[in-house]
Amino acid sequence: MRTRQRWPILVAATLLVAACGQESETPDVDQNAVATTSCASSGELTMWERSGGNKAMVDMLVEAWNTKNPDCKIKLTYIPHTEMVGKIAQGIASGEVPDLMGMDLIYAPQFEKAQQLVDLTDRIKDWPELKTASKGHMTVATFEDRLYGVPLYADVSALFYNKDLFQRAGLDPNKPPTSLPELRAYADKITALGGDVKGYYLPGNCAGCNIFTVGPLMWASGAKIEAANKGDEPLVGDGVKQVLQFTRDMVKAGNVHDGDRAENGETFHLQFGSGKVGMMGTGNFNITLAREQNPKMNFGVALLPGMTAGSSASFIGGDLVVVPKGSKRVADAVNVMKFLLSDDVQVEVYAKALNLTTRSDMVNNKYFQAEPLVQDVAKALEVGRTPYTLTFFEQINSPQGPWLKMLQRAYYSDDSLDTIISDAKKEMKAIADQS
Incomplete structure (x- = not known):
């Protein structure tokens, strides 16, 4: 968790209350479609991420997706951290939302309760990767036994x-x-x-x-x-x-x-x-x-x-990747999540750059073995929690x-x-x- 000051939830909550009054349909494909690590449809995907987080890691992840999926590249936009919560809430209220976004995990319950994130439970609940995904991330990605996101990166x-x-x-x-x-x-x-x-x-x-x-x-x-x-x-x-x-x-x-x-x-x-x-x-x-x-x-x-x-x-701090209500590319957003949690990305993108993997079973990899301090700090994922x-x-x-x-x-x-x-x-x- 970075130590910057956070935008007051009280102000954001006012925007969320307004947003809750506006229903937005989410065009999509079959909920039972099997997730892959590739495009579900063609065309550019839009993604928002906050500034001040782990920009280098997010840039590498997006580059890895774009290299593998040239027909549905992610266009990544960074929003100033102090403006991110308000911009998301306003976007949901107006229907002007990205296809997916990185969210400071500590704020996820606020948006989940306000029903402003897409419920992904039926799409991702049976993924084996979730069994070893960061416990702190998955705790705040869950609201009333429903799942709304997966880890993007961990502090x-x-x-x-x-x-x-x-x-x-x-x-x-x-x-x-x-x-x-x-x-x-x-x-x-x-x-x-x-x-x-x-x-x-x-x-x-x-x-x-x-x-x-x-x-x-x-x-x-x-x-x-x-x-x-x-x-x-x-x-x-x-x-x-x-x-x-x-x-x-x-x-x-x-x-x-x-x-x-x-x-x-x-x-x-x-x-x-x-x-x-x-x-x-x-x-x-x-x-x-x-x-x-x-x-x-x-x-x-x-x-x-x-x-x-x-x-x-x-x-455990860091960001989740979530889908805002109103996204027209939910299936593609889910495939990005599957990509992030895949063995190959966990090792060849996260670990290779000496960033923490977001799955605990990926800690014993060749890159961390060459850098024991990263392996030592990764043990914190097993005992970590998020308020x-x-x-x-x-x-x-x-x-x-x-x-x-x-x-x-x-x-x-x-x-x-x-x-x-x-x-x-x-x-x-x-x-x-x-x-």
Whole structure:
């Protein structure tokens, strides 16, 4: 999950309500037609994708489809990320929609509930590829047991650790921490090296960075974070308080840089590659970035741990490929999905470019075997999850929302953690109850 700010769902919901009042027919072929990885009909396909995502990966996927299918090439248009949700909603309301589109997966439930995506269940439910498709993607691609999309690309969070600093601190560079108490002990030793080196990194002013990296620490510790819908209880489980105590202790022990407090996501992706951070929750994208920044740095990737040794979790972000209501090329859009999930594309496009495959059974391939760090980070797909709520922005990702307020109070104040959690719980629940 990238760390940019997201367009408020509340505004988009207004557009969706208007869109729901307009029925649009979807001309199509036989629903029982067998999907292939080729054209169902001829003529150019239109596809929208948001800017700020994994553009390089999407470009490669479209190029691969176009090379194989010259009679129905995809014309890909990038929409500014901050405009994407509104443009989709407006397009559905007016009938001016692309044939298929990439959608930030966190917003899918909103559109599914509003019945503004084509229900693909009868077309794709029996695909064997879906059995190993990214669980986080498929969770948000499902609404009331109906399927609306498949993974386009994946971002997952993991624990990156600097093996050079491990060695200097007397730690085994091949044994990353497997629990939060162990992580704390390792961080203490790395910080003790002195200079400008710190054992850990906590982004102090970025809601998205924290759900991506601190959220999994809570999940791995048995906690539940968001309220899924009206009446649901957020911030449930001992793991919430345990992780907040862990992060508070890390800050008070001096295991994070003072400047981390101002991190709003703009430089989050550059922190690990600086070589001054012993351990950090970040994403698969940081493998390439860290190597570009610091070619001589030796580092490893492990799963983000919980309080108990051996527990782990990850945030699965990225995009789905879906079909907006009103698309006149549903069968072709479905064939594109089949193409994306095919063995050949998973290996020869995703893996060859050292991007995560979106099927877990495709991880053991020749390209990842030559790049073990990608194989390590791919393990996060097995323990990953994606929050499922119609109010993700308001509860979690808003810079003024209750999630970030709670974390900042835990990190930087001496307020009672019970009070902090109680305050956040009330606000998150109220937001969900109003949805």
